[in-house]
Amino acid sequence: MAELVRLYDINNSQATLDLIVKALEKDAVIIYKTDTMYALGCHIGSTKAVNRICEIKGIQASKNRFSFICSDLSSIANYAKVSDFAFKTLKRFLPGAYTFVLPASSKVPSVLVQGKKTVGIRIPNYEPVLSIVSNLGSPLLTTSLPHDDLEVEEYTDPSLIMDRWGHAVDLVLDGGFGGFVPSSVVEISEDAFEIIREGAGDCSEFS
DSSP, X not given: OOEEEEOOSSOOOHHHHHHHHHHHHTTOOEEEEOSSSEEEEEETTOHHHHHHHHHHHTOOGGGOOOEEEXXXXXXXXXXXXXXXXXXXXXXXXXXXXXXXXXXXXXXXXXXXXXXXXXXXXXXXXOHHHHHHHHHHTSOEEEEEOOXXXXXXXXXXXXXXXXXXXXXXXXXXXXXXXXXXXXXXXEEEETTEEEEEEOOSSOOGGGO
């Protein structure tokens, strides 16, 4: 059964961050709150953990585009090809409730690409997750919890999340009640936008 770890909006102890980071470095799968919904996550370099997340969600890695969380704008360039146009857009809208789809760089682990040429990048407006990623020194894979056919409370209330998924993950990070609207997904190519999904982030400027 997963360990339940309390996270606060600010001033989490270094001991708590170290516990989470050490677990991620050992192939842990975690559930954590973002600025949108609760999500499943793992170290992007852990093929074992990525495969576990695919099992939990009932998806195939080869047929799904994955997203991951970076700690800041400067680190995005390590994993995606960022044009001047894209950088200006990222700088304007991040941190925020957006996932930006960009051309993947060669540093993205093959399990996250598998023939696909793009990757989703997030910098959520939620300090605890950014602190985890910064301490980890590597992006965190992120994908929303399964929520089809569930009552809203079942994927927003950390105690109910623990009851439903605690047997399948290693840590549940309790940040209080989460949201129920996913991030907006916007693909940037050349000097144009394509709205893939309208969600919590305002997409009016991308239309």
